Amino acid sequence: MTNKKLQSSIPEGKIENKWDKHKFNLKLVNPSNRRKYDVMVVGSGLAGASAASSLAEMGYNVTCICYQDSSRRAHSIAAQGGINATKNYHNDGDSIYRLFYDTIKGGDYRSREANVYRLAQLSGDIIDQCVAQGVPFARDYGGTLANRSFGGAQLSRTFYARGQTGQQLLLGAYSALSRQVGLGKVKMLTRREFVDLVLVDGVARGVLCRNHLTGKIERHSAHAICLATGGYSPVFYLSTSAVGCNVTAAYRSYKRGAFFANPSFTQIHPTCIPLSGNDQSKLTLMSESLRNDARVWVPKQAGDKRDPVEIVEDERDYFLERKYPSFGNLVPRDVASRNAKMVCDEGRGVGENGLAVYMDFSDAINRLGRKAIEERYGNLFDMYQHITNENPYQTPMKISPAVHYTMGGLWVDYNLMSNIPGLFVLGEANFSDHGANRLGASALMQGLADGYFIAPYALGNYLATQEFSQVSTEDEAFTKANESADKFFERLMGIKGNKSAKYFHKKLGTLLWDKCGMSRNAEGLREALAKIPEIRKEFWSDLSLPGDIDEFNPELEHASRVADFLEFAEIMCHDALNREESCGGHFREEHQTEGAEAQRDDDNFSYVAAWQYQELGEKPILHKEELEFTEVVRTRRQYK
């Protein structure tokens, strides 16, 4: 039964009319009244910058904060591959319905039909907007936009700007944001980190943030708050995320009552550069587009340590081509990653720790010539050589799976509002559109759809319909939250133990990767649930922090994020343990078919798991939002 607390507010009517009808029904704020409303946007990535600039253009009074030294540096910038849109510029049969269908299927039927349909509807507008801003997308010789096929899609719907699409889209949003800052419509505060959400009578009315430069806790009141704080991949310590990405804003809002949805849904990307050494701080992704021309293989014989070029064709196992003849090397990310893990578990992995597989371009080089490959992937090959000191034109690349994106996030309704009135959550920080697995080139699309085209309407409706009490930052709610924030930082500084924040972060990450990573089982998850509190206890008794509380202190910033990861990891494990099925990136070893494929259980788990905070150490309360499928028939994802 759908829980009463979880009103998804999906409009009635046919799927193709829902959004238009809903937009008409949303209340508007008179343009001359808009400046009376304060909106706080936390985060300046694709979702945050696009929302902040769009809301400011409409006339709202916007404040935006980010932890980086400039709003241009958010991690959306690192996305390489591209952004999907249903323009059908290439006459290959694309349509809104097809992108909707692919995304629902790709997410293994664990996302909302209405949300995903809206995303597909808005995809074309995003491209128009970005081009108008001067985003230099790749062009064909006639001057029209170029597209490529990406991430296993059977058609060319991906727009791209070399291997730097995320950077260009972010700089587009950053330029729109900068324009509003220049016009005095947005107050942009950098080097500020979200510390707490302030609720007044159960409604989100403010934010506390810490100024990294001074250590001061700053109070901001607002009529509505947008969290656009990205994903939490670094809970695993090593991931492809920026080292500063964190769960703090989402997790602390969860502690204030916002529900956390599907926290165990994480995406493992198959084509990352393998780990080397003990001191590596992050993993680097190689664009998935490489799989278009590469063949993935491992030696047939376990423990074969020969140089790859000495291993002849007969002795190689092109395992993706063997198992999935129709999709071959282009199977979706979750399938490719899991199969790589399987061959490594059989002892056939390669590289210094046996955790990698080969991605070989020799066939493509022989077929198309080195020049063609250089044109397509030159920058990626250079990057690979830079990092590994190996020449991929001569010897196959070694790749291994790594955490790349988190589909889980704060629960939101169709209006992107959490269960706390006034708290909106955009982009990767919400759980909404990708279900249990995200398709390539969909993250940029979602972040920008949320920020440019959904939040402005949804916030307007909220502001127009809500009655607001007078709130001042001197009110008790702010003072109390401020006191508890002060205590938190003082407590961290006061531990005076012997180990760095990094030590604990690494310890937690290794445990999670092992027990709640690419494949999970009940025993391992229970073990993790027993160990996490131990690491947390050790953290709170043996952390060593240098410096002072009231100065620029990057170690303190890191420690405060690690403190949240150490609590948040538990709800990930609870969620993974609760979901007795395999779907998308969530693979429970107990639930697989005879051919070791994921075994979904639609009868019992076709729901969004939204968790409500209880006291620390207690199991959070599970609320279920049943997913209804009226458009698509749920089938087993077949890539054979």
Added chain:
Amino acid sequence: MDIVLKIWRQKSATDKGAMQEYQLKDISSDMSFLEMLDVLNEKLIVEKHPDGPVAFDSDCREGICGTCGVMINGRAHGPLDKTTTCQLHMRSFKDKDTIYVEPFRAKSFSIIRDLTVDRSSFDKIIQRGGYVSVTTGGACDANSVLVSKEQADQAMDNAACIGCGACVASCKNASAMLFTAAKVSHLGLLPQGQPERFSRVDNMVKAMVDEGFGGCTNEGECEAVCPKGITLGSIARLNRDFLYGKIKPREL
């Protein structure tokens, strides 16, 4: 490998600051430069060294966000061409090397702590014109304006700037000309950027002066260290547009 580090330590903007020496042993040559600094910091924290860990900025660690950047042996981002500090690996150094690490220095980049500097003046330049004035929803179909592949490619070459500040740190005048020219070129090369082409360059150059950056004397130090390969050609384009903006007939 074993190395000796000489690192600029400065507690705050008002502190005097000095070079300090640290020794590191058994550093893997596959480690990145920033990971080497992580190892040093871990050591300084665990040993409770009175200097404390070295403060430096970094985020994506894959050469795209532009957060990192230090002077390594006197060169911005270190010895390799077109490589950010985070993408530099220790294999670029030799066993027993002494490596000098300093912050990006410029009047407009005040030091926050150690190797961390304040580059918000770059944001202020962009806020004064580094955009196309289009509001959300006001766009026409993306394919209704054609852009030749060559134009798009050249615009992209300039749009690749990551705003790291290496150009300023390497310039004897601490000029932000390459940074500003990259944005002026990116937008000026595209049809979408034409309506504001000349006002943009004028406003951005004024902003550059207001932020305290020096003038450009075409030394080319910036081009030599730019991790994204932005060239002096962009500066020439800025100069042309700036000049033409001053002399072009008004009725245009």
